[in-house]
């Protein structure tokens with residue numbers, strides 16, 4: 001199965017992936033607010049997160065994730081589209097967004113537009 | 125079907141505190157593209173070139189290009205246009221970051237600010253919801269503090285994916301003529317436009333947009349960008365392992381030194397002993413660079429996040445760029461890397477142009493060494509190479525403290541104030557960037573003829589001219605090269621792209637992106653003709669503002685005092701060999717005034733009657 005591997009250290013925060021994703025899912029429009037990948041930032045680092053399945057309840061088991069000594073106590077690294085998160089939803093309708101790997105077989109446009117090597121497609 | 129333009133301009137009257145949304149004139153953008161071209165046209169039509177740049181009659185125009193926010197590689201730029209308080213000529217400066225794209229996503233190609241607010245305000249745009257909000261509590265705050273406070277106020281807690289802010293720091297508030305407009309550490313730096321923003325009591329603009337940008341031919345645009353990204357990804361200079369990505373713009377340091385094109389000790393020489401030692405980009409990468417960063421949709425990512433730890437110079441922020449290293453460093457004779465980076469951080473926080481600030485400090489250092497500024501006036505030892513004083517001066521300029529009150533007016537006015545205007549180095553009262561006008565003849569011609577004063581980006585000549593690759597000291601053929609480079613830069617600046625990828629995209633690549641995004645189906649010569657039209661339009665503004673042939677020059681020392689070192693040793697700028705030919709190529713008469721035929725060919729003869737020269 002194809003998977004998108006994310007190398008946080010390489011991400012430059014350019015958001016070209018967000019532009020690519022929206023352009024390939026909405027007829028003729030570039031709109032990062034409707035992208036299935038979003039790039040969050042904390043401190044000096046950028047964290048691309050790819051939208052996973054929708055959950056209709058906010059989770060009750062919040063965890064703290066530590067990445068290279070940096071703590072993430074909110075929902076930043078969670079892939080779910082959930083009721084309390086303002087991302088991974090259509091801005092107007094609130095319809096949840098989920099990555100579909102740009103079709104079958106996977107043809108991720110975000111990977112194609114990522115020049116830094118932060119996103120790569122791997123088979124496993 | 126879309127055309128990559130948002131289709132709307134927001135006009136804000138700060139005196140009355142109201143605004144209206146106007147339809148974008150599509151005939152106008154076919155002729156002036158957007159960005160710098162459109163902004164310059166609006167300025168020419170709406171502002172008398174003789175107004176006081178810091179008075180309410182001046183207008184401040186933020187304007188994006190058609191490729192801003194489209195996903196075109198480096199399509200991130202917004203241009204700020206106004207009459208410049210530094211030069212008195214047309215002023216324009218652009219910035220990367222994310223704000224330009226966000227403005228398009230909110231549904232606006234640009235914003236025109238008119239008048240002056242009674243109290244400090246900031247403009248908040250959330251798609252169709254517009255509001256002028258009080259900003260007295262933000263007055264005096266640094267650029268990053270302002271950014272954070274506004275984002276907190278507007279409820280953007282979601283990790284910076286929501287609202288984008290562009291603001292002025294203390295320097296802009298205090299009307300420094302070398303102040304820069306900042307957006308998340310990216311600067312619209314040159315020509316002092318932050319002072320225009322300050323004069324209008326406008327602290328910031330904050331934008332959130334959810335509408336997106338609609339393209340004409342999205343399918344082939346997407347495929348084309350993917351192809352271009354492939355080229356960037358493995359490019360030796362611009363790719364993921366390329367010098368621009370790995371070292372940032374500082375990668376050019378050794379080249380500049382070998383070419384003898386550095387601005388050493390206020391341009392007294394062209395080589396600098398520390399350029400390949402203390403200021404080596406590899407050393408910087410190992411000691412101060414935290415990471416690289418890219419503007420919206422940029423495959424290059426030349427920006428740096430840095431950290432300094434040297435005692436007295438501790439800090440954290442963004443930069444330095446090549447220009448910052450050269451002007452706060454080499455031009456001031458300073459070889460202390462961490463001090464230079466720290467001074468760059470302060471400039472970002474104060475909202476200062478690092479080029480103009482560096483040259484102004486260097487100019488003061490020369491005045492001091494010549495005995496024209498006393499210890500008492502300087503408030504410190506202001507000798508070349510004095511890292512502590514250089515850093516301290518950036519703070520003083522930002523806050524207009526002590527002698528900083530004078531330096532905040534820029535190098536020309538500083539030199540004049542101390543009775544020696546001949547010490548100033550630049551053109552049209554704007555400080556010269558880090559490429560010597562004496563060894564690089566084309567660059568010198570570019571400085572002399574640039575509509576916004578000494579500017580290295582108005583005609584990108586250095587890559588043609590560094591002796592290692594080209595022919596810097598030759599004048600033959602330069603007028604034609606400069607003319608072409610000026611028009612290409614005008615196109616790039618008007619499309620909303622960064623200048624850096626031009627060498628990879630080439631004009632053909634830019635044309636393709638432009639056509640697929642807009643659906644205009646221009647031929648290359650139409651696009652380049654728009655560049656020429658934009659150049660001449662700016663020229664008309666300057667002529668009406670009282671500029672003449674006599675202003676198409678650089679400081680006399682560049683023309684008279686031979687360069688003492690480096691491969692271009694013995695050279696002066698031989699402007700006289702190039703200027704007449706340049707005028708001729710431009711279709712201007714010997715006084716540098718565009719001929720009636722030229723204006724007619726460019727469609728600039730229908731200037732509104734109030735704006736006849």
Ligand code: SF4
Pocket residue numbers: 010011012013014015016017018039046048113114115116117118119
């Ligand atoms: S395109 Fe790549 S480098 Fe740019 S933000 Fe997305 S993941 Fe990061």
Ligand code: SF4
Pocket residue numbers: 020021022024035036037050051098099100101102107108109110111
């Ligand atoms: S794989 Fe396709 S759908 Fe998924 S985030 Fe990337 S571009 Fe979007």
Ligand code: SF4
Pocket residue numbers: 198200220221417418419420422423424425426427622623624625
């Ligand atoms: S090359 Fe540098 S300045 Fe230009 S868009 Fe990329 S990161 Fe920004």
